Amino acid sequence: MSHPETFPLGAITVRRVGFGAMQLPGPGVFGPPRDHDQAISVLRRAVELGVDHIDTAQFYGPKVANELIREALHPYPDNLALVSKVGGTRDDQANWLPAQDPDDLRRDIEENLRTLDVDRLAAVNLRVFGEDGGSTKVDRGLFERQLDAMIAARAEGLIAGIGLSSISREHLEIALERTEIACVQNAYNLADRTSQPVLDLCxxxxxxxxxxFPLGSAFVADNPVLGNPAIGRVAAELGRTPAQIALAWTLNVAPNVLLIPGTSSVAHLEDNLAVADIELPTDLAISW
Structure with missing residues (x-):
């Protein structure tokens, strides 16, 4: 089953397999990397292999992922789309905390620009936190004010596109009444398709x-994606790793899917980028 090699990320067209910087900081996405030089090598190798879309966030580390990206790649290639995320923060105990006030969003956009040393980001995702940490309920008043802050940042040229993360379909419907949306980031994989209504609207x-989490959550012990028997069987048949098959399955779900698998290993990076060349038989790709 073939699929297109590129897709628009707002006004920018990127390859459908990019790189996510979340795994570059230390354990728990907190503190410096275990191996600084290897983290730099991963980023530089990604660009050498044609990656033109890197996803990051100021609160990865915090600051660590952005600072590594700047050290490894600045001055950036003209075609490199840097995408960040706002709406969250970390405390000294590595807890993930919401930072949802519109002033928080503006401050964090500006902080991303400073640490990455750029004048504008290709897109910034508003990461929505609901009452339970998720996005099942919509606080329309707050969400409208958040959108105002994102739209203002775009109008001022700080960001080229507005993205949304961890949202419900209702969030997306409200946002589209107000503005264009460049991208949506939600959890989605073979074992967790609760965001299918959001994907359908996208x-x-x-x-x-x-x-x-295209390979399942990095924060749980049991992995229902990589442990799926069909994944293991097809991996053996095609001479690939289970992770490659799971990523290829996700890439084949729809032509607008952009993967951002992350790693702190050059070897795993090369494996991840190779999934763009994997052809899954149509009957397999739709039956799991």
Missing amino acids: IERNIAFVPF
Whole structure:
């Protein structure tokens, strides 16, 4: 089953397999990397292999991922789309905390620009936190004010596109009443397709859908994706790793899917980028 090699990320067209910087900091996405030089090598190798879309966030580390990206790649290639995320923060105990006030969003956009040393980001995702840490309920008043802050940042040229993360379909519907949306980042993988309604609307509106945790959550012990028997069987048949098959499955879900698999290993990076060349038989790709 063939699939297109590129897709628009707002006004910018990127390859459908990019790189996520979340795994570059230390354990728990906190503190410096275990191996600084290897982290730099991963970033430089990614660009050498044609990656033109890197996803990051100021609160990865915090600051660590952005500072590594700047050290490794600045001055950046003209075609490199740097995408960040706002709406969250970390405390000294590495807890993930919401930072949802519109002033927080503006401050964090500006901080991303400083640490990455750029004048404008290709897109910034508003990471929505609900009452339970998720996005099941919509606080429309707050969300409207958040959108105002994002729209203002775009109008001022700080960001080229507005993205949304961890949202419900209702969030996306409200946002599209107000503005264009460049991308949506939600959890989505073989074992967790609760964001299918959001993906369906992204397909309908030609919006890039960027699934995080395509191999399952990095924060749980049991992995229902890589442990799936069909994944193991097809990996053996095609001479690939289970992770490659799971990523290829996700890439084949829809032509607007952009992958951002992350790693702190050059070897794993090369494996991840190779999934763009994997052809899954149609019957397999749709039956799991």
